[in-house]
Amino acid sequence: MPTQSRLSVNVNAVAMLRNRRDLPWPSVTDLAAIAMQSGAKGITVHPRPDERHIRRTDVFDLANLIAERFPGKELCLEGYPTEDFLRLVEASKPTQVLYVPDDPEQTTSDHGWDFAKDGSLIADAVATAKSWGIRTSLFVDPNPSQPELAAKAGAERIEIYTGPYGATYGDIAAAQRELDLVVETAEAAQAAGLAVNAGHDLTVDNLPPLIARAPYISEVSIGHGFTADALIYGFAESVRRFRRSLGEDA
Incomplete structure (x- = not known):
């Protein structure tokens, strides 16, 4: 049997490219369909208030695509x-x-929640989504103290911010230090009873060391690195490349 994928493809960059013209291509839903047909577990999007990439209409189109196909x-x-x-x-x-602690003007998510400052907001948001039957995850820095705080807020998962790890390309010692922090945070999440997701600047090169040390990771959300890969190899082959880097049948 094929291995169940952990890859969720973030299509924000597809929407950003489409929005450069008043045209319907590249199609967010068509490329999302190719990703899922090729074995991705699903699609991630981050609709921002100014709709600079994903639009509200895209969210409903993607929800309908998944429900129907x-x-x-x-x-x-x-x-x-x-x-x-x-x-x-x-x-x-x-x-x-x-849930991510982004200012509307941020270009991308680049830090985890401050639980001391935003604890009440986070707990209320988690409880609200859970009341609708929706799985909840909180974006956290690679810091082993954070998962317990996420668990106390009621979350079911964390997503570890792997940007610092991704930024160490070309520096083996720094990569090892940052990987250690990610893995220690993942282990702390397991100890707190949380499932573990990871995302930001993950590539076919830096995923294998991460998965080797944290094979229990449930999901990796990849957008920028995936899109860069897809410009060379195409959407379908990039899904297969990332799945192979995760140790999956592809």
């Missing part, structure tokens, strides 16, 4: 828990919501 695949909706974002989550019913 890819039952069993997953949609992960990522965002800061504003009232508008929570309404979108409730209306679109993704499989998973990933």
Whole structure:
């Protein structure tokens, strides 16, 4: 039997390219379909208030695509828990919501939650999504103290911010230090009863060392590195390349 994939393809960059023109291509849904047909477990999107890449309409189009053509695949909706974002989550019913502490002007998610400052906001947002039957995940820094705080907030998963690890390409010693922190955080999450996701600047080169040390990781969300790969190899082959880097049949 084929191995169940851990790869969720983030299609924000596809939407950003489409938005450069008043045209319907490249199609977010068509490329998402290719990714899932090629073995990805699902699709991740981060709709921002200014819709600079993913639009609200894309969220519903992707939810419908999965419901109609890819039952069993997953949609992960990522965002800061504003009232508008929570309404979108409730209306679109993704499989998973990933809460991130982003300022609307940020170009990408680049840090985890400050539980001391935002604990009440986080706990309320988690409880709200769970009341709708949606799996909850919290974006955390690679720091072993964070998973216990996420568990106390009621989350079912964390997503470890792997940007510092991804930034160490070309520096073996630094990569080892950052990988140690990611793995220690993942182990702390397991000890706290949480499932573990990971995301940010993961590539076919830096995934194998991570998965070798943390084979229990449930999901990796990959956008920038995947899109860069797809410009060379195409969407379908890039899914297969990333799945092989995860040790999966592809």
